[in-house]
Amino acid sequence: MAGEIEAYLRARKAFERVATELEELADEIVEIGESLRDDPTDVAFTNAGAPLDASVSRTFDAEDWKSAKEIQALLVQYHSAMDEMHACWEKVPADLRDGVLPPDTNEWN
Numbered sequence: 001m002a003g004e005i006e007a008y009l010r011a012r013k014a015f016e017r018v019a020t021e022l023e024e025l026a027d028e029i030v031e032i033g034e035s036l037r038d039d040p041t042d043v044a045f046t047n048a049g050a051p052l053d054a055s056v057s058r059t060f061d062a063e064d065w066k067s068a069k070e071i072q073a074l075l076v077q078y079h080s081a082m083d084e085m086h087a088c089w090e091k092v093p094a095d096l097r098d099g100v101l102p103p104d105t106n107e108w109n
Contacts, residue, residue, distance in 0.1 A: 004088070004091045004092045004093065004096075005092055005096060005100060007088045007091065008085070008088040008089050008091070008092050008100065009100070010088075011081070011084045011085040011087075011088040011089075012085050012088075012101070012103060014081050014085070015078075015081040015082055015084070015085040015103075017081075018074070018077045018078045018081045019078060019081075021074060022074055022075070022078050025066060025071065025074065032060055035058050035060075041054070041056075042056050042057050042058055043056055043058045043059075043060070044058070044059050044060075045059065045060050045061070045062045046059050046060070046061050046062065047062045047063045048062035082103075085103045086103055089102065
């Protein structure tokens with residue numbers, strides 16, 4: 001019985017790591033998007049090919065950005081970790097669930 005709880009807690013922790021990484025990525029994307037929307041004349045990327053011949057106060061390093069393939073891989077990890085967490089939760093006996101946080105994925109949506 002304790003093995004099921006431990007497996008669930010490990011799966012939950014793995015999911016939380018991936019969910020946090022995805023949330024941080026989303027925050028970065030929103031920051032860039034807001035900067036571009038608010039004042040595109042004041043934004044530039046470094047390490048992105050041809051330099052911008054303008055003085056700007058907001059620069060973002062293009063090498064820090066994930067590619068679409070990397071974002072897709074992160075989304076695959078997210079769904080896999082979420083499925084594993086739910087599967088492990090289902091194996092925790094109902095009478096032992098009272099002391100364990102359920103897999104509330106709405107917290108990360």
